[in-house]
Structures are given as C-alpha cells and as structure tokens.
Amino acid sequence: MSNWFTLRWSEDGVVLLDQRRLPLEEVYLTLGSVEEVAKAIESLAVRGAPAIGCAAALGVARAACVSEARDLVALRADLDAAVARLSRTRPTAVNLFWALGRMGELADAALAEPDASVESVRDRLVAAAQRLLAEDVTVCRAIGLAGLPLVPEGARILTHCNAGALATAGYGTALGMVRAAFEAGRHIRVLADETRPYLQGARLTAWELQRDGIPVTVITDNMAAHLMRCAEIDLIVVGADRIAANGDVANKIGTYGLAVLAREHGIPFYVAAPISTLDLATPCGDAIPIEERGRAEIAEVSSRPILPEGVPVRHPAFDITPARLVTAIVTERGVARAPYSLSLAKHSGASR
Amino acid sequence: MSNWFTLRWSEDGVVLLDQRRLPLEEVYLTLGSVEEVAKAIESLAVRGAPAIGCAAALGVARAACVSEARDLVALRADLDAAVARLSRTRPTAVNLFWALGRMGELADAALAEPDASVESVRDRLVAAAQRLLAEDVTVCRAIGLAGLPLVPEGARILTHCNAGALATAGYGTALGMVRAAFEAGRHIRVLADETRPYLQGARLTAWELQRDGIPVTVITDNMAAHLMRCAEIDLIVVGADRIAANGDVANKIGTYGLAVLAREHGIPFYVAAPISTLDLATPCGDAIPIEERGRAEIAEVSSRPILPEGVPVRHPAFDITPARLVTAIVTERGVARAPYSLSLAKHSGASR
Numbered sequence: 001m002s003n004w005f006t007l008r009w010s011e012d013g014v015v016l017l018d019q020r021r022l023p024l025e026e027v028y029l030t031l032g033s034v035e036e037v038a039k040a041i042e043s044l045a046v047r048g049a050p051a052i053g054c055a056a057a058l059g060v061a062r063a064a065c066v067s068e069a070r071d072l073v074a075l076r077a078d079l080d081a082a083v084a085r086l087s088r089t090r091p092t093a094v095n096l097f098w099a100l101g102r103m104g105e106l107a108d109a110a111l112a113e114p115d116a117s118v119e120s121v122r123d124r125l126v127a128a129a130q131r132l133l134a135e136d137v138t139v140c141r142a143i144g145l146a147g148l149p150l151v152p153e154g155a156r157i158l159t160h161c162n163a164g165a166l167a168t169a170g171y172g173t174a175l176g177m178v179r180a181a182f183e184a185g186r187h188i189r190v191l192a193d194e195t196r197p198y199l200q201g202a203r204l205t206a207w208e209l210q211r212d213g214i215p216v217t218v219i220t221d222n223m224a225a226h227l228m229r230c231a232e233i234d235l236i237v238v239g240a241d242r243i244a245a246n247g248d249v250a251n252k253i254g255t256y257g258l259a260v261l262a263r264e265h266g267i268p269f270y271v272a273a274p275i276s277t278l279d280l281a282t283p284c285g286d287a288i289p290i291e292e293r294g295r296a297e298i299a300e301v302s303s304r305p306i307l308p309e310g311v312p313v314r315h316p317a318f319d320i321t322p323a324r325l326v327t328a329i330v331t332e333r334g335v336a337r338a339p340y341s342l343s344l345a346k347h348s349g350a351s352r
Numbered sequence: 353m354s355n356w357f358t359l360r361w362s363e364d365g366v367v368l369l370d371q372r373r374l375p376l377e378e379v380y381l382t383l384g385s386v387e388e389v390a391k392a393i394e395s396l397a398v399r400g401a402p403a404i405g406c407a408a409a410l411g412v413a414r415a416a417c418v419s420e421a422r423d424l425v426a427l428r429a430d431l432d433a434a435v436a437r438l439s440r441t442r443p444t445a446v447n448l449f450w451a452l453g454r455m456g457e458l459a460d461a462a463l464a465e466p467d468a469s470v471e472s473v474r475d476r477l478v479a480a481a482q483r484l485l486a487e488d489v490t491v492c493r494a495i496g497l498a499g500l501p502l503v504p505e506g507a508r509i510l511t512h513c514n515a516g517a518l519a520t521a522g523y524g525t526a527l528g529m530v531r532a533a534f535e536a537g538r539h540i541r542v543l544a545d546e547t548r549p550y551l552q553g554a555r556l557t558a559w560e561l562q563r564d565g566i567p568v569t570v571i572t573d574n575m576a577a578h579l580m581r582c583a584e585i586d587l588i589v590v591g592a593d594r595i596a597a598n599g600d601v602a603n604k605i606g607t608y609g610l611a612v613l614a615r616e617h618g619i620p621f622y623v624a625a626p627i628s629t630l631d632l633a634t635p636c637g638d639a640i641p642i643e644e645r646g647r648a649e650i651a652e653v654s655s656r657p658i659l660p661e662g663v664p665v666r667h668p669a670f671d672i673t674p675a676r677l678v679t680a681i682v683t684e685r686g687v688a689r690a691p692y693s694l695s696l697a698k699h700s701g702a703s704r
Contacts, residue, residue, distance in 0.1 A: 203660075222609060
C-alpha cells in the first residue's frame with residue numbers, strides 16, 4: 001500500500017479517509033469528538049467490520065484525551081459513555097463490540113493500577129488503540145498467507161463488497177488473500193461485484209486494487225451468476241461481519257446468493273476474517289441481528305433520485321450464509337473447514 | 353392503464369415515452385425518421401422485447417411514409433433498407449426480428465398486388481403496424497388471464513427488470529400476470545429488483561405499478577436471495593427476450609441467478625412471454641446471441657461516475673436460464689410446462 005491510509009491516530013483526533021467520497025475525492029476527516037467518530041461509523045464514512053472496530057478503539061482513546069475529568073471516577077464515567085455511544089452505531093459487525101470490549105477491559109486494568117492517574121489511563125488507551133490498528137494489519141497479512149494455498153496461479157477471483165485495506169487498518173481480509181497471491185507473483189484477476197446500494201465494490205474495491213496495480217474488473221451484482229455459468233470465475237472470497245459458532249456467516253447483503261450460486265457451479269466459496277470476527281457466543285446465524293438501513297441509500301445514487309417518489313424499499317444491509325455453503329474460513333491462524341463448530345473453536349482457543 | 357402510453361403511431365412520426373428519463377420526467381419523443389427510431393432502440397429510449405418489436409414495426413411504416421419513392425421498386429428498396437437498419441439495433445430480443453419479418457412479408461404481399469401503388473403499400477403498412485400494437489395489448493391481456501391460476505391470493509411476487517406496459521404496447525407480460533391478478537381482486541404485492549445497470553425495476557416497474565395503484569417495493573438485485581431465505585417471496589415472474597425451442601430463456605442479466613435461487617428455495621419461477629418471443633429455430637439457449645453493452649451504463653448513474661477512471665467493466669446485457677429451472681412458461685395460449693420442446697411447439701403451432 002502506498003500513499004494513503006484507511007484510518008489512524010493523531011494528536012488532533014481520529015483521522016480517516018472519507019469512504020463516502022471515494023473514488024471521486026480523497027478527503028481525510030479529523031474527528032475530534034466521540035460523537036463525530038460515532039456519526040462517521042453510522043454514516044459509512046468508515047465501514048468494514050475490522051475498520052469499524054479500529055475506529056471505535058480510536059474513539060475510546062479520543063474520549064480519554066478530550067475528557068475533562070480530574071479524577072478516575074469521572075474519567076471512567078466518560079469512558080463508559082463513549083463505549084455506550086459507539087456500541088450503538090451499528091449492530092451486525094461483531095468486531096465493533098470486540099474492540100470496545102478490549103478497550104473497556106484495558107481501561108479497567110489501567111484504572112485499577114495502584115498509581116493510576118487520568119494521564120496514565122489516557123496514555124495507556126492511546127497506545128492500546130494504536131496497537132490494535134497495528135495488530136489488525138499483521139492479522140490481515142497472516143490471513144493472506146494462510147489463504148495463499150487456496151489461490152491457484154491464474155485464478156479469476158470474484159469478491160463482493162469491500163473486504164480490503166479500506167475495510168481494515170490496512171491490507172484487508174478477502175483482499176488480503178488477493179494481495180498475498182499477487183505479491184507471491186500469481187497472475188490473478190479480480191472481478192468486483194459493484195455491491196449495491198452503497199457500491200463498495202465499484203467505489204472502494206476497484207479503487208484500492210487499481211492503486212496497487214492488481215487487475216480488477218467491475219460487474220453489477222446480478223452478473224455474477226452468468227459469469228459462473230460461463231466458467232469465468234474460479235473462486236469466490238468475501239469478508240465477514242460476524243461468524244457464529246457453527247460457521248454461519250453474516251456479511252454484506254448479496255453474499256448469501258453468491259454462496260448458493262457457487263455451490264450450484266462447483267466453485268469454492270471462501271470467507272476471510274480475523275478471529276475477532278468470530279462470535280462463539282452466538283450459536284448460529286439466525287441469532288445475528290441484521291441491520292436495516294434507510295431508504296435514501298437505495299433511492300438515490302450520488303444524491304440523485306432513481307426511484308419514483310413515495311415508492312418504498314427494503315434495505316437489509318447484511319445476510320446470513322449458512323455454514324454448509326462455506327468451503328473454508330480463513331483466519332490469521334489458518335484455514336478452518338467443516339465441521340466449523342470444532343474448527344472455529346480450535347482457531348479461537350489458540351489465542352487463550 | 354391511465355394517462356400515458358409506451359408508444360404509438362401518429363401522422364408526425366413514431367411517438368414514444370422516453371424511458372431513459374423516467375421516473376423523473378415524462379417526455380414523449382416524436383421520431384420522424386427510421387434512423388431516429390433505430391437510435392431510440394439502441395439507446396434504450398424504448399426497450400423490452402415486445403416494445404422493441406412494436407417500435408420496429410412502426411419504424412417500417414414510418415419508412416413507407418417518408419419514402420420519396422415514386423415507384424414500387426424504389427419503395428421496396430427504401431423498405432428493405434429500413435428493415436436492415438432496424439434489424440441491426442439489438443441482437444438478443446427475437447421479437448424485433450419477428451416484427452420486422454411480419455412487416456416485410458406484409459410489404460411483399462402489398463407490393464405484389466395487381467393494383468399496388470406507393471400509396472396503397474404505405475396505407476397497408478401503417479395499418480399493419482397499428483394492428484400489431486393493438487394485438488400486442490390483446491396478447492398481454494391473454495397472458496395475464498392464462499397466468500391467473502398461478503398467482504394465489506396474497507402472493508408476494510418478485511419480478512426482475514421491467515416486463516410491464518412499458519416493455520410492450522401496453523399491459524405487460526410478467527406485469528400482465530400481476531395486473532390480471534390485481535384486477536381479479538387478489539391482494540398481491542410486488543417486489544421489484546432494481547435491475548442494474550439500467551435500473552428498469554427501480555425506474556420503470558416501480559413507476560408503472562405505482563401509477564396503477566399496485567403495491568410495489570423496490571430492492572437491490574442482491575437482496576432477492578436473502579428475502580427468499582426469509583420466506584418473503586412466494587413466486588417469481590419475469591419476461592423474456594427470446595425462448596429457444598427447448599425452453600431455455602434469454603432475459604435481462606440477473607434472471608438466471610434468480611432461477612437458481614428459486615430452485616434452491618422451492619419457489620416457482622415463471623416466465624411470461626408472447627408466442628412472438630418463441631424462437632423455435634434456435635435449438636437451445638447457448639445459440640442465442642448475448643448483447644454486450646458499453647461501459648458507461650455501469651460506470652455512471654444519472655451521468656455521474658461511480659467507478660474510478662480507467663477501471664474496466666463487463667457488461668453482458670442478458671443471460672440464459674436453462675429450461676430445467678423454469679417452472680412454467682405462460683403465453684397467450686396458456687401455461688406451457690416441461691418438456692418444453694413439446695409444449696412450446698404445440699403453443700406455437702396453434703397459430704398456424
């Protein structure tokens with residue numbers, strides 16, 4: 001990756017590339033308050049499960065910095081409020097709650113230290129958030145390497161939405177596998193579903209792969225089936241917003257349909273995600289909350305209406321792909337295969 | 353249907369509702385020359401297999417009216433040139449060739465009459481084109497009635513693209529079934545795929561159903577699978593651009609994926625089309641030419657770019673749904689079921 005970044009810490013606030021304006025404009029926002037960070041997540045200025053987690057962690061660190069608390073009790077209250085606000089931004093991606101949980105635990109530990117002070121807690125949280133971002137990149141690179149054996153020379157790879165550097169602190173999950181294969185010298189080509197309504201594929205995946213010189217062609221979502229039938233797709237890899245204990249995968253709306261089509265055509269369907277996307281407390285996909293978003297994202301493109309006034313829409317932002325349709329789940333610890341209730345528990349447990 | 357129409361004959365030329373500007377503006381074009389009619393078809397000002405056929409028929413009649421021929425030989429040359437030009441507009445929908453063939457035969461017959469004159473041929477062609485439009489509406493109403501037993505009370509009907517009044521001379525094929533059920537008092541609801549890239553579902557199907565007071569909700573194409581999994585779709589009905597002798601169906605890109613998903617979920621998948629969409633000379637779907645259209649329709653929405661400059665696209669405008677995935681094909685002669693090689697031949701033969 002080159003002369004751009006998804007998000008990072010600065011003394012002035014949380015800095016992030018405004019993904020609403022890509023690919024036409026590259027604008028970085030500096031968010032000085034927790035409320036601004038929360039709104040950036042809600043409005044999709046930053047999106048992608050790992051990136052949302054990172055943004056939330058930076059938001060908690062920012063809360064510590066802007067807190068006017070003079071004692072630890074007041075600081076804890078400010079931090080609790082920040083965590084509560086950030087946890088209300090989006091319901092589906094579990095990385096948000098994972099990152100907030102980790103920051104919350106770290107705050108507890110820092111607050112409980114014998115020589116704790118407002119300053120010491122603040123410093124610890126800022127360092128922890130930055131570490132979390134650095135770890136995220138390391139994890140993505142490990143996912144890429146773990147997935148390398150699944151990507152043959154010459155592979156034509158379909159991906160959906162953006163599970164790339166823009167969806168993480170850098171490198172990406174699904175696109176981490178793509179980048180690792182490209183860096184290993186394989187002559188791969190990427191087909192990117194445009195991914196309506198928010199067009200993450202057309203706007204973001206195409207943008208970041210073009211930036212890195214990785215061949216990418218965009219299709220509309222409804223073309224994938226035809227190209228599978230014409231044998232123009234060798235494998236599919238997507239990211240995940242939450243993976244249940246049984247291997248059911250919540251991901252961007254449209255993922256489930258691709259998985260059914262992949263099975264119909266005998267095409268491997270891979271999910272690439274960090275361990276922080278596993279939610280072993282959720283037994284299966286039906287227990288994962290699916291965010292319903294508003295009408296405007298469907299009814300308007302580039303702020304121009306495409307729908308007759310008054311016509312309603314449905315807008316589930318995610319869907320559930322049952323584990324039986326998933327060929328493998330690639331995490332930073334390797335390639336998990338069915339039965340996922342066993343393999344995911346093992347992947348997850350290896351960290352403890 | 354109320355205070356609008358898809359296309360019709362006038363003394364000044366071929367009048368059609370410019371579908372590129374719907375739903376934001378209702379603008380009628382009056383096309384004075386064959387070249388203008390051809391360009392309107394190519395640029396999707398008029399689209400939908402039966403409507404393209406009707407526009408082409410009107411175009412041939414217009415050619416007769418604007419011809420400066422003073423004898424039958426010169427008139428025949430002008431008509432041949434018009435048919436040749438119109439037949440080069442779009443390759444997939446067979447109704448275009450069907451309508452041009454019918455107008456050509458009629459011209460031959462008129463030219464061969466003992467007392468034929470430039471005026472008599474002209475009058476015959478104008479009358480024939482108008483008759484073809486009137487027949488198209490009659491045929492659509494017959495399709496609607498034939499399909500009525502397939503649409504249960506309370507049905508939630510998914511459709512793709514626009515196979516409505518706007519895709520025909522009026523009433524529609526797939527939406528003809530919807531209209532017939534609605535007129536029969538059934539409390540149906542329509543889910544319309546927005547149908548990228550040209551957004552026929554969002555712009556046209558939503559517009560014409562809203563005009564007729566038929567409940568319609570728009571979804572992005574990639575939401576259909578999720579709603580099928582959630583048991584929110586009872587049946588699917590689409591139109592067709594060409595149906596091969598074995599029942600394989602060419603239709604708007606995305607249709608094939610829906611058919612696979614319908615099978616996976618046990619949902620009936622119906623195709624509604626006039627006999628003029630049958631192409632018994634084409635043995636199977638793989639012999640149907642699939643139009644590839646340009647980059648702009650994908651890369652821009654409302655003339656605004658959504659893709660990074662220089663990123664390529666694929667743009668097959670149609671796909672092939674194998675007959676094995678089609679529950680039934682509804683024509684003006686009834687409901688055809690597998691084996692289609694028999695049932696379609698019978699439907700088709702009944703006209704001879």
